[in-house]
Amino acid sequence: MFKIGSLEKLIHELNRLPGVGPKTAQRLAYFILRTPEYSSQLRAALHQVEVMVHLCSQCFSYTDADDLCRYCTDPNRRDDLLCVVEEPSDIARVEGSGVFRGRYHVLQGAISPLDNVSPQDLKIRELLERVDAGLAGTKPKINEVILALDPDLEGDTTVLYLAKMLAPKDVKVTRIASGVPIGSDIDYVDDRTLGRALENRVEL
């Protein structure tokens, strides 16, 4: 009846964002229309990210520094601890915990045969090369690789694969603990989590 208007187009694009349904998209679009300068400021921020942000050549996190990211270049971090995560956003979570001050390595996903993600699609080769370079002495030695992968099917599969690949090398491999979340109620914790919490019980 009518051609698709600019506003409908914007609502359609906003609707593609995760967690944003048609009604939220409409509300966001009207906010954008109502708020002077916001649209151009958001466009500028998007454009800058498009132009500037790229993957760090060492850890494969996002960075807009020249080549290496802030975590790879920070002189106040330990070189012997390497935390392996699935996504760049996971780094912010680990940082939020405040208990890790080593380096990172981002796999850019997890092994998932159902989604056609095999080890070759991930930054696993690069991880092994990083460990090897430490052992060979061409890079700082890595003593411990901490696998901070999701405790789901894909994460478990990836942990098993990495454990096998790292086993022959002279490096300690650990995985973050699964168990009862802090502040939760044991009544509401699912069976598998509670089972894991019992298996991984800690001596006081």
Place this chain on the structure above:
Amino acid sequence: MFKIGSLEKLIHELNRLPGVGPKTAQRLAYFILRTPEYSSQLRAALHQVEVMVHLCSQCFSYTDADDLCRYCTDPNRRDDLLCVVEEPSDIARVEGSGVFRGRYHVLQGAISPLDNVSPQDLKIRELLERVDAGLAGTKPKINEVILALDPDLEGDTTVLYLAKMLAPKDVKVTRIASGVPIGSDIDYVDDRTLGRALENRVEL
């Protein structure tokens, strides 16, 4: 310690959207980074809205048509019914009901002394001129003005003001009914809504 990066800037801008907290903003930013072409498509949609969308010179809804919006130019709508709403987004809600096929007038807000919004800040003068033009015969005659304003303090104030301004004119003024929402449970309806539903009871 570090300069604010492009990614942090984007997260900051997304955080300004209504209902988007810091964590959601981060998730949206990572979605944008992960999704090829999305960023430029969203920028294009934003830019088009900035360039194209303006207020309809008759009803003050948003439009990217030349001068008048689709609701003002649609030949299949009745000219004698005028629905007055607060915001352009309210038109989509009224359209969704499917029971109104007249014209619209957007006030661009409601009277709110606390927020420094007085009648002069709204499109009230333009509404009265529209009604007058109908009565004078220079525009199609408006027989009924339906006030579809929010049933809150600001909406009530605006309804009272408009009723007073329209009273001397030869035009019927109505307000949409307040009452028990369809599909709701009377147990959970608040006192004032139920009171209004009783006052406005309909003879069967």
